[in-house]
Every structure is written in structure tokens, then in C-alpha cells.
Amino acid sequence: MSHSEFEHKAPAHFIHKIIEEDLNSGKHTSIVTRFPPEPNGFLHIGHAKSICLNFGLAEQFNGACHLRFDDTNPEKENQVYIDAIAQDVQWLGFQWHGPVRYASEYFQALYDYAIELINMGKAYVCSLTAEQTREYRGTLTEPGKPSPYRDRSIADNLDLFSRMQAGEFDEGAHVLRAKIDMASPNLNMRDPVIYRIKKAHHHQTGDHWNVYPMYDYTHCISDAIEGITHSICTLEFEDHRPLYDWVLDQLPVSCHPRQIEFARLNLNYTITSKRKLKRLVDEGFVVGWDDPRLHTIAGLRRRGYTPASLRNFCEAIGVARADSVVDMAMLEFSIRDDLDKHAPRIMCVLDPLKVTITNYGDDAQWLEASNHPKDESLGKRKIPFTRTLYIDRNDFMEDPPKDYFRLSPGKEVRLRGAYILRCDQVVRDPQTGAVIELKSSIDPETLGKNPEGRKVKGVIHWVSADHAVPCEVRLYDRFFTEENPEAAGDFFQCINPNSLVTLKHCWIEPSVMENSATHFQFEREGYFCVDCKEDSASHRVFNRTVTLKDSWAKIEAKK
RNA sequence: UGGGCCGUCGCCAAGUGGUAAGGCAACGGGUUUUGAUCCCGUCAUUCGUAGGUUCGAAUCCUACCGGCCCAGCCA
Numbered sequence: 001m002s003h004s005e006f007e008h009k010a011p012a013h014f015i016h017k018i019i020e021e022d023l024n025s026g027k028h029t030s031i032v033t034r035f036p037p038e039p040n041g042f043l044h045i046g047h048a049k050s051i052c053l054n055f056g057l058a059e060q061f062n063g064a065c066h067l068r069f070d071d072t073n074p075e076k077e078n079q080v081y082i083d084a085i086a087q088d089v090q091w092l093g094f095q096w097h098g099p100v101r102y103a104s105e106y107f108q109a110l111y112d113y114a115i116e117l118i119n120m121g122k123a124y125v126c127s128l129t130a131e132q133t134r135e136y137r138g139t140l141t142e143p144g145k146p147s148p149y150r151d152r153s154i155a156d157n158l159d160l161f162s163r164m165q166a167g168e169f170d171e172g173a174h175v176l177r178a179k180i181d182m183a184s185p186n187l188n189m190r191d192p193v194i195y196r197i198k199k200a201h202h203h204q205t206g207d208h209w210n211v212y213p214m215y216d217y218t219h220c221i222s223d224a225i226e227g228i229t230h231s232i233c234t235l236e237f238e239d240h241r242p243l244y245d246w247v248l249d250q251l252p253v254s255c256h257p258r259q260i261e262f263a264r265l266n267l268n269y270t271i272t273s274k275r276k277l278k279r280l281v282d283e284g285f286v287v288g289w290d291d292p293r294l295h296t297i298a299g300l301r302r303r304g305y306t307p308a309s310l311r312n313f314c315e316a317i318g319v320a321r322a323d324s325v326v327d328m329a330m331l332e333f334s335i336r337d338d339l340d341k342h343a344p345r346i347m348c349v350l351d352p353l354k355v356t357i358t359n360y361g362d363d364a365q366w367l368e369a370s371n372h373p374k375d376e377s378l379g380k381r382k383i384p385f386t387r388t389l390y391i392d393r394n395d396f397m398e399d400p401p402k403d404y405f406r407l408s409p410g411k412e413v414r415l416r417g418a419y420i421l422r423c424d425q426v427v428r429d430p431q432t433g434a435v436i437e438l439k440s441s442i443d444p445e446t447l448g449k450n451p452e453g454r455k456v457k458g459v460i461h462w463v464s465a466d467h468a469v470p471c472e473v474r475l476y477d478r479f480f481t482e483e484n485p486e487a488a489g490d491f492f493q494c495i496n497p498n499s500l501v502t503l504k505h506c507w508i509e510p511s512v513m514e515n516s517a518t519h520f521q522f523e524r525e526g527y528f529c530v531d532c533k534e535d536s537a538s539h540r541v542f543n544r545t546v547t548l549k550d551s552w553a554k555i556e557a558k559k
Numbered sequence: 560u561g562g563g564c565c566g567u568c569g570c571c572a573a574g575u576g577g578u579a580a581g582g583c584a585a586c587g588g589g590u591u592u593u594g595a596u597c598c599c600g601u602c603a604u605u606c607g608u609a610g611g612u613u614c615g616a617a618u619c620c621u622a623c624c625g626g627c628c629c630a631g632c633c634a
Contacts, residue, residue: 037634040634076633076634101623103593130631138630140630141561141562142561171632175632183630184562184564187631193631196634214633214634215633215634216634218634238563263565318573320572322565322566322571323626325570327571333583341596373591373593401593406594415592416592416593446592457594458592459592460593521593523593524593544596550594550595
């Protein structure tokens with residue numbers, strides 16, 4: 001599906017307006033944005049917001065958006081993440097302008113600029129230990145004090161810095177610092193470290209470097225090198241903006257992007273922190289970064305979320321500067337909305353209860369049903385109707401409340417797409433007393449038409465026991481029991497023990513074997529997708545993306 | 560308690576001096592061979608609080624209250 005569905009209703013949030021003004025005033029004739037992830041984990045729903053913002057703005061204004069890996073900390077990064085991130089961006093429906101970029105491509109330029117800074121007397125090699133550096137930095141309320149190395153000669157600084165890169169010193173022995181203002185109320189300006197020694201192998205540059213630049217120094221210069229016009233980031237970088245500007249003001253760069261901050265996405269009942277997500281993965285609480293219970297992009301994809309639903313969600317939540325927590329209901333609305341329109345319908349019985357139709361013969365009757373109640377373009381399918389069916393246990397109640405209009409002894413219900421069925425007799429297990437079968441009869445006059453003289457309100461789904469295909473169905477629920485798992489202290493304590501319920505003995509209509517769709521609505525149950533990893537022709541596996549809205553459940557909950 | 564930022568309906572969020580958009584949720588009602596979808600309706604005399612300026616304030620001023628971020632050689 002094209003993006004047009006959401007483009008025309010593109011919202012005029014504050015960043016959109018800033019860009020519009022910059023274009024109208026002639027400050028820029030075109031714009032360039034960038035999405036700059038560090039490849040140290042998988043992307044999550046919060047990154048989707050940033051991706052949609054940066055790529056979306058570029059699309060709306062006919063500009064360009066770069067994908068740039070901010071790879072300045074080789075110890076934490078990995079090629080696996082680079083590949084996964086690039087895949088996620090494309091899956092969401094975006095294509096970066098030009099090649100994939102890496103901050104590490106600019107390491108030489110960054111190094112040369114550092115030498116310029118030293119030559120200008122704006123940077124120096126500091127030999128304080130990490131702990132001493134912290135002490136000298138001061139606190140929130142007290143100014144810092146200058147490092148004893150602050151006034152090293154330019155010659156010494158040049159010599160030391162080149163020897164740092166030459167590998168002559170151990171990690172931690174020296175760092176390169178910008179010389180700004182140790183008394184600044186903004187701690188980021190108290191002579192920030194811009195280079196540290198790391199004798200690590202880098203996934204892109206190999207073993208060439210022994211010194212690696214820090215984020216604050218790297219990001220602004222990388223933006224400038226790429227001609228970024230608007231450098232959009234989250235609120236926590238606001239205090240870094242003076243440093244971003246300071247670095248670019250010192251150097252002879254041809255462009256000085258404007259950093260603009262927006263509030264990151266928070267979603268209740270979930271975690272949007274790469275660090276914490278990584279713990280869940282590393283410590284085995286989930287099956288991997290793509291566990292369908294995780295709100296990683298890979299997890300959402302495996303759960304059955306579509307790119308369009310995620311894009312629409314990102315648009316619906318808006319872009320602003322106020323901290324906020326978006327309700328999960330909004331995410332669920334976005335996927336229901338998309339799948340309701342596009343997913344073919346099919347019947348699947350999750351918890352089978354045998355129904356024998358005593359007044360029906362042994363031959364199968366192939367009934368035709370449309371795959372979508374409103375969209376004929378999704379086609380039709382054949383459903384076999386036979387003497388022995390399975391219905392869902394949930395759709396039968398021996399002693400139902402008055403407002404229950406599914407099946408119960410002596411009552412009638414509509415078999416979706418087929419006949420009206422009456423339950424005549426309940427068969428029990430002589431040992432346990434459990435209901436194991438329903439002897440029923442159909443009204444042969446009710447195929448495709450309503451019965452005369454009575455109204456049958458309930459409709460239930462069913463499959464032919466002789467033709468249905470066995471399948472495994474995974475029911476997912478929210479992963480955390482707390483609205484704000486991060487505030488609950490130890491978020492491991494509030495993992496929902498029922499976040500995954502695996503049903504191994506479900507039955508789905510045989511037409512599923514001829515349908516190439518990956519997303520379905522299991523009628524009256526919810527939206528499900530084919531599990532991208534474990535499904536096979538001989539062992540069908542489906543994941544529940546989200547339930548249908550269920551007003552009956554709501555009525556019951558009120559009782 | 561230094562600095563930066565933010566407070567508009569249960570949750571997002573427009574609005575930037577002319578008298579509170581929209582979405583989600585919720586709640587009524589209609590249609591329905593999915594208790595789904597769809598459709599119709601209800602849902603902030605009030606914008607963190609208190610003063611002030613003004614014919615007129617969510618929008619301007621002042622003070623206060625509440626929340627978030629910053630003391631990595633992480634990003």
C-alpha cells in the first residue's frame with residue numbers, strides 16, 4: 001500500500017512548521033534529515049516514531065533522509081544489529097537517500113578536526129583518571145575546577161594525541177577534551193571528553209584506530225559533513241545542543257544544522273529502552289529480539305503488525321515537546337483499523353468441542369463464503385460442511401445468562417455462512433462429567449436465509465472435523481502487568497506470566513492451505529498472522545496479533 | 560537546592576489576544592449471518608494554581624505548584 005493514505009493528512013507539528021518556515025524564508029531550498037541509530041541493539045516502537053518523523057518529513061518536503069549508523073563505540077556494536085536495523089527501516093516502508101552511512105567513515109576527518117582544535121588551543125589531552133575527571137567536573141550546584149593538564153602546550157597536546165592513536169598508551173591513560181568552561185551551569189560544557197583510547201576492533205574500520213570520538217563531537221560534525229539541515233533528536237539531548245553548536249562554531253565546516261528536540265515515545269505496559277530490552281533478550285525472558293511480545297520492530301512484525309499500521313500510529317500520536325505516555329489502546333486501534341480493511345476472514349476453532357449433526361448425511365457440502373464482508377476484491381472461498389463439526393467451547397454454555405446468545409441446550413444459533421443449528425443433547429464423559437459432544441440438528445431451510453417465525457441472534461464459527469487443518473495458535477497478551485514497568489523498580493517482577501498461551505490443538509478451515517495471505521482475521525476471535533519462523537505446511541503456526549473488540553467480554557466484566 | 564525543558568478531557572494532541580479542533584478510550588442508539596466493522600449521538604463555561612494587564616487571556620506579565628532531563632572516558 002502506498003503512503004498516500006497518511007500523507008494527505010500530514011499534521012503540522014512544530015518541526016513541520018519550522019521546516020516550512022526555513023523553506024519559505026529561503027534559509028534552505030531543500031532539506032536533509034537523518035536517522036542515526038547506534039547498532040547496539042534492535043529498533044523499537046520509539047525508533048519507529050523517529051524514523052517516521054525523519055523520513056516522513058523528507059518525503060513531505062521532497063528532501064532526503066540519510067540512514068547513518070552512529071558507530072563510535074565498537075565494544076557495544078555489532079554487524080548483526082546493523083543488518084537488522086536496515087531491514088527494519090525498509091520494512092517500515094522507507095528508503096534512505098544514497099548509501100548507508102557510518103559515522104566511522106568520518107573518523108579521519110574527525111581526527112583531523114581534533115588536531116585543528118588542538119592547534120587553536122581549543123582542545124587538550126587530559127591525563128586525569130576517569131574518577132578524577134568526575135571529581136573535577138563539580139556537581140549540579142558547584143562549578144568544576146580546571147584539570148591540571150588544561151594548559152598543556154599545543155606541541156605536547158599534538159604529540160600526546162598522536163601517540164594515543166599510535167597505541168602507545170593504555171585505555172584510560174589519556175583523553176582529549178574540548179576546552180570550554182569548567183564553571184558552566186551546563187555540565188556538558190565543562191570541558192567534555194571528545195576522544196578516548198579504545199583498543200577495540202571496530203566492525204567497520206577494523207584495527208586502524210586506537211582512539212574513538214565521543215558522541216557529542218561526532219554527531220554534529222557528521223551532520224555537517226552530510227549537509228543535514230535539521231538534526232532531529234529526543235529531548236534528553238537538549239542540554240547537548242550548546243555543545244553541538246560550539247563544536248561546529250569552532251570548525252571550518254560548510255554547514256551548521258539546526259538541532260531540534262522532540263519528546264520520545266513512551267507506551268504504557270511496555271518498555272522502550274534498548275538497554276532494558278537487551279537484558280530481557282540476554283537473560284532469556286523472551287525468545288529473542290523478535291519475540292512477538294516485545295515492542296521491537298522485529299517483534300511487532302512477527303506479532304503481525306503491518307508497516308502501515310505502525311506508520312499510522314506514529315502519525316496519530318503526534319510530535320510535541322511534552323513528556324507523555326501513549327495508551328496501548330492506540331497502537332491496537334491502528335492495527336485493527338488496518339487489518340479490518342485488508343485481512344481475509346477465515347474460521348479457526350481454538351478450543352474444539354465436537355458437534356454431531358444428527359439430521360445430516362455423510363456427504364460434504366461445499367459452501368461458498370466471501371473472504372471479506374465489505375471488500376469483494378479479496379475473493380471467495382469454499383468451506384466444507386459435514387455431519388461432524390468443531391465449534392469453540394466458549395460458544396456453548398449449559399446454563400447461560402439471559403443476554404447470552406450463543407449455543408445452549410435446546411437453543412439455536414447461526415453457524416456462520418451455513419445453517420441454523422439447534423443443540424438437542426449434551427454428551428458427557430461418564431468418568432469426569434465433562435461435556436464432550438453436542439448432538440444437534442440443523443434447519444435445512446436456513447442456508448443463506450433467515451428462519452421463519454423466529455429470530456436467531458447468535459452467530460458462531462465452526463470447522464468441519466473431517467476437513468479442518470490442525471494448527472498451533474499462540475495467544476499473546478501484554479508482557480507487563482504494570483502500566484509503567486520501569487517505574488516499578490525491578491521490571492522483571494512485573495512480567496505477565498500469561499503473556500503467551502500456546503494452543504496446540506486448534507482446527508482451521510482447509511482453505512488456509514490455498515491462501516497465500518500472511519495476515520487473517522479468525523472470525524469472532526481476532527487478527528492472527530502466520531509465524532514467520534516456525535510455520536510450515538505440515539505444522540501450521542499462527543500468532544495472535546490482537547483480539548477483536550469484544551463488547552460481550554465487557555458486559556461480562558461488569559457483572 | 561545550578562541549568563535546561565514541560566504542564567489544554569482518562570490517554571495523545573491542535574490552538575500563540577477574539578471567546579477550547581481532532582484521534583484513542585468511555586458511554587448511549589441504529590445497521591449487521593463476525594456481541595467485529597460501519598453509522599448517529601454524548602463526552603473541557605474550561606486550559607497546573609493565584610494574582611495582574613486588556614473591551615476581551617489557554618494565549619501577554621508576575622509569583623507559586625507539579626513533572627521530566629543533566630554530574631559515562633554511553634548514545
